[in-house]
Amino acid sequence: MSKKIKLFFIISSVLLLSFSCQKEKEKSNKxxxxxxxxxxxxxxxxxxxxxxxxxxxxxxxxxxxxxxxxxxxxxxxxxxxxxxxxxxxxxxxxxxxxxxxxxxxxxxxxxxxxxxxxxxxxxxxxxxxxxxxxxxxxxxxxxxxxxxxxxxxxxxxxxxxxxxxxxxxxxxxxxxxxxxxxxxxxxxxxxxxxxxxxxxxxxQQIKANENSILDQAITEGAAVFLTEHFCGQESLVGIAGIDQDMIDYAGKNRTEIWTEFGTDLKNPENFSKWFWSTNSKYPYSMGYYMGYMICKSFYENQKDKQDAIKKLIVINDPKFIFEHSQFKKFAE
Incomplete structure (x- = not known):
């Protein structure tokens, strides 16, 4: 086989492999x-x-x-x-x-x-x-x-x-x-x-316990934080993130809301106060904001940022994320 023909087959094979890989990559996000x-x-x-x-x-x-x-x-x-x-x-x-x-x-x-x-x-x-x-x-x-x-x-x-x-x-x-x-x-x-x-x-490797305020806050908060991390700050307020009224409310009532959130973590009967209820005194599904802030604090508090992102992606231990955040400082 001549060098030119051999080179042609090598180039063709590389192009075919590249095309196949590209097609496979497209299939991963159908x-x-x-x-x-x-x-x-x-x-x-x-x-x-x-x-x-x-x-x-x-x-x-x-x-x-x-x-x-x-x-x-x-x-x-x-x-x-x-x-x-x-x-x-x-x-x-x-x-x-x-x-x-x-x-x-x-x-x-x-x-x-x-x-x-x-x-x-x-x-x-x-x-x-x-x-x-x-x-x-x-x-x-x-x-x-x-x-x-x-x-x-x-x-x-x-x-x-x-x-x-x-x-x-x-x-x-x-x-x-x-x-x-x-x-x-x-x-x-x-x-x-x-x-x-x-x-x-x-x-996420954990299915949030139906009545666990912490589990739900971390699983939703991680999705909000990571969407912002990968897509940009413009994703934070809107259908994929949190609402502006959550941010405004928390800014005016920081100590009160974080103190009550900490107390309610031990009271699963108060789940609807934080998620998917129009009868809450807080902005609708305020728990998304609380979880977002906890996950953001966890990330900022870790030296190995890439490992922190991996932990927030898989979420196999919400309590670990919570305890390694600066949660207590929010209520000061």
Whole structure:
């Protein structure tokens, strides 16, 4: 074999290997968008429906029965945990917000072409934690009940109907109780931060005890802190992080809130005071902020920063993170 031919085969082999590695790298962060296209195909068919039975038949055959694994897992969670009637939930939003979905179609139908930037965040995580194995992320259309979440054990579901917008999004049909959506300025960048936040939960090695304020604060706080660490400070306030009213409240009531938090760690019956309750005297889900501050303090207090990041990624011992932070100083 001549040197030129041999060189050609060597170069070809290198290029082929490089291409194969690149394809494999893309597979490690798979983004699934089929539900979005199925949803808009379903809407176009429903325009010709002549009865409720026709509408429900199209909804089921063209969307629900074609659901991705992620959408199926999410809908099953909503049925079992929140007793949702899935057909009625979708029927409600289809009838109530046709202008909204029409205005969002150019943005949502092109979603796969807007996701390439997200991969850089995952590469940063793998630089620190090479063992990270990311799950598929499912971009779907729900019924305005979540912007995105991890469905246990490791399904990443993104509700695009509630998580991104443009200046052409039409909110004219929404009643006052949807102000949380109408006033939310989230963009495609914020969606990327949320995707990272939820994927970080899949790397955590502990499932938070249902009634443990500490476990929940650390698992959520770590995801918020690490999203900021890998994506930048702009991710901190928004759908992937904490709310500005948490920061403002803590700034005005620092000693009180940290003293009460420390006391409540021994009182799991006060869990709803810190997480997912509109009846708390604190800003909604204030526990995210408390956990974020603890994890940030832990990181700043460690000499080996890379090891600290690894510990915050895997979260196999929330108590260790807590005890090696400067938590007590927050209440001074």
């Amino acid at each position: 983004f699934v968008t089929q539900d979005v296209h199925n949803f808009y195909d379903m809407l176009s068919q429903i325009e010709n429906a002549t009865s409720l039975n026709d509408t429900l038949k199209i909804l089921n055959e063209s969307y629900l029965q074609k659901a991705s694994i992620g959408l199926k897992d999410y809908l099953e969670y909503e049925k079992s945990s929140n007793n949702r009637d899935i057909e009625q939930e979708y029927l409600k939003i289809i009838r109530s917000f046709p202008k909204y979905f029409k205005s969002q179609k150019p943005l949502l139908s092109d979603i796969e072409n807007q996701l390439d930037e997200f991969d850089k965040y995952f590469q940063k995580i793998k630089e620190v934690y090479p063992d990270a194995k990311f799950q598929s992320t499912y971009f779907s259309i729900g019924f305005f009940n979540t912007q995105g979440q991890m469905v246990y054990p490791k399904t990443i579901f993104m509700g695009l109907e509630a998580s991104i917008r443009t200046d052409k999004t039409d909110y004219s049909e929404f009643p006052e109780n949807y102000s949380w959506l109408v006033d939310d300025p989230s963009t495609i960048n914020d969606l990327g931060y949320l995707v990272v936040h939820e994927n970080l939960h899949t790397l």
